[in-house]
Amino acid sequence: MIIQVKVPSPGESITEVEVSTWLVKNGDYVHKGQTIAEIDSDKATLEISAEDDGIITLMVEKGERVRVGNVLCIIDSSKKEKFTKKYQDNIVHDHKKKDNLEKKYSLKIPSPASKKILKEKHIPIESIQGTGKHGRITKKDCIFHLEKIEKNEIPFFPNEPVTMYRSQTKTTLSSLRRKLSKRLVDAKNQTASLTTFNEVDMQEIFLIRKKYKDIFKKKHGVNLGFMSFFTMSCVRALKLYPDINAMISGEEKINFEYYDISIAISGPKGLIVPVIRNTEHLSFRGIEQEIYKLSTRVHNGTISIDEMTGGTFTITNGGVFGSMLSTPIINPPQSAILGMHKIMERPVVINESIEIRPMMYLALSYDHRIIDGRESVGFLVSVKESIENPIKFLMGGSEKNIYKKLEL
Structure with missing residues (x-):
């Protein structure tokens, strides 16, 4: 059939x-x-x-x-049925081929790895004693021979002058990578992109996570990560500065009254940006579960087109790769993107004293056509105060409300 x-x-x-x-x-x-x-x-x-x-x-x-x-x-x-017979014939053929190879090895033919070394180092095959099966020259034999040359225990007479071996490989960009490249270039060419920076003290987030992460994981089945705190902080800041949650369409500006947050996730095929819908209605648990679900679907290749469509604002975390500071590129047609970075312990002044704190640089890239410096700086200041005082700004103002906000 x-x-x-x-x-x-x-x-x-x-x-x-x-x-x-x-x-x-x-x-x-x-x-x-x-x-x-x-x-x-x-x-x-x-x-x-x-x-x-x-x-x-x-x-x-x-x-x-x-x-x-x-x-x-x-x-x-x-x-x-024909394949089964062909498979059995191949077994017999492979056995005969193996016997023939063993006969060839006795002729002092080098292994593929040793052959590469002999060619690159211009070593005459006659100068090496093979210790492999049937006298075959192995990679170990070549390395041993080179070590003896370096120690001047044996003279070196190369077959030809030593030359540098330089190679290059060309591969065709995938359709997904070509599309991404075009979008990134368009974003740079079609927006008046600027970036503003700030830094944030992560100590309070560290203390909350250390105290509640185990019970949170046991209760909800997901980790209490940094992304839920930053997502909630961004939603709060977007409500204060609505033009950052907007886009340009022709000669009009569209302000969204909902908050669909795109989260950049690195997958096997490159950077994918799925969307968490109506984030303003989600709790810490809801955000973490959505991130876990989307991240899993990105890595196993089951993410759908609908899950990557839309979004009013993007968060990307270059810190997971060790980036200390960067200028993220706007994800069009959105007008802004927040870049998180590596958390590093640095000396800072707290109440006129120098302390070592876990600090992170934040970067907001924005389209200056509709977002002014006042809004961009104010947005980052709002995110900073939410992260540095999450109990006040994200958890109802008192520590007793933490259990309620984390649904513990």
């Missing part, structure tokens, strides 16, 4: 995809459910699985663009 494997729809409005990777070769035997290819759209990467056991015939080349609904490959499920 011939089975046609067709291009699925990655989402509404997407009519064409690119075959980014074939995980099998033409004529391979595949099993039902086996991942055979990956396809890229402008917004996501999807895995394609075999729909039955059989011999596969590829109908599309790697890198080729294909319309949704077209045939990617066909699987001939009638050749299962």
Whole structure:
């Protein structure tokens, strides 16, 4: 039976995809459910699985663009019995091949790794005594020989003058990466982007997390992370400075009265920015559970187009990669993005005394066409005061309300 494997729809409005990777070769035997290819759209990467056991015939080349609904490959499920016999024949063939290789090794043929060393270091093969099976020259033999040369225990007579080995590799950018590149360039060219900075003392957040993180994890099944505090702080600041939660459409400015926060997450295919909807109605538990769900879907490749569409403001955390300071790029058509960074212990002045505190730099990149310096600075000051005094600004003003806010 011939089975046609067709291009699925990655989402509404997407009519064409690119075959980014074939995980099998033409004529391979595949099993039902086996991942055979990956396809890229402008917004996501999807895995394609075999729909039955059989011999596969590829109908599309790697890198080729294909319309949704077209045939990617066909699987001939009638050749299962033939494959079993072919598999047994291959075992016999491989055994014979192994015997022939052992005979070749006795001719002092170097292993692939040692052959590379001999070529790069210009060492005559006759000068090395092989200690491998049947006298084969191994990588260890080459390293031992080079160590003796360095110690001047043996002379070095190279076959040819030593030259530098320089190489380069070219790979085609995926459809997703090309789309991301275009969006980033457009964001720089089409906005009047500026960045303002501040720093925040993370000590109070550290103390709250240390005291309540275990019971929070036990009760809700997710960690009490930094992102819920920053997300709530941003929602509070966006309410105070509504133009930061706005966008330009033609000659009009659109102010959103809801807060859909995009969270940048690094996945196997690059940076993905899923959206937490109506964040103003979520608790610490709700935000952390949403982040966990979206992060899991990004890393296992199941994030949907709808989950990445929209968003009125973005938060990105370069600190997870060790970044101390950066200028994040606006995620269009949004008008601003908050960049978090690495937490570092630094000396600061507290009540006329020098103390060591866990400090983080914050950066707000914004579109100066609709956001002025007063709003951008005020926004960061608001986030700073929320993070440095979360009990007052995020948890109802008293420590007894922490249990209620954390739903413990």
